[in-house]
Amino acid sequence: MPKFNIYDVLFEIKEKYINEKFIFINGEVMEKILREMGATDADFDGLKDVSNNLGSDPTLPFRESKNGRFEFNFLSSTINRIEFQPFVLSAQEDFVRHDSGKVREFRGIGDDLQLNRAFQALLIFKAFIVWGVDVRHRFGLDYDSRRWVSTVFNLRTITTPDLVGEPALEGVHADGVDHTMTTLLGMENTTDDSAITFIHDNREANGTRWDAFDQDLRLGQAQHKRFLDTMLIVDHERKHSLSPVRAAMKEFRATRDMLIFFTRHPALPEHVSHSYDSFEPHREIPLYIEFPESLRGSNV
Structure with missing residues (x-):
């Protein structure tokens, strides 16, 4: 059996992502990558349990949530926790839902997640994959900047006998960023057809329900089923929906427990998020991670 070479695997993933604009990586491969970056069994066990500590979501009754903001600084080759800011997504950013444009405030991710070495490795992995990838530019973002914002959501979607949990109540959408990454932490008591992700051509209408889209505009589908199954999407070039x-x-x-990583260039004054785009460090729970030396000469 050939030895696992993390550099070959990372470059293969990155090349496919550049060519296809989305990629699905199974959890077994992701676990090997994260172990090579220092994650241990204890870190993986911590990730599986971290969603038990979430709070009520500000707008969705079937969801529990936390978020945190991290800076990808490609000048200093570091990742830094940055201060709390409200969160907003608008219809202009291809997000059509009852809370489009609403300023939302989420409870903050704590040290139980951000000090987890598997989580930190996921941040480094994403920074490596997205750096240097040419994408279609979004309105109002500073594409000359080498300091990017990555907002991370830890989410639990819940279905009960009285309430159906919708991972994407908004139907076909984009996330208003440059790169979206989604990683499964766990699922309990779910059917085989739960939470299938469908990838759509940008011509598909925003807000179309997951079961009503134009099949001719469907570009692919995948399903997070095992721990650490991960998907990356070039967000302004591919839309998506979920069952x-x-x-x-x-x-x-x-x-269904997930980590969602929204990564984009910083907002300019004309952008809806400009007022909530601080790069000030988080004072109460700071975090400072250096990119591994072995990856710094490889586009990061």
């Missing part, structure tokens, strides 16, 4: 979370045993609740 609901459904309970296998309908009398009990079903859950």
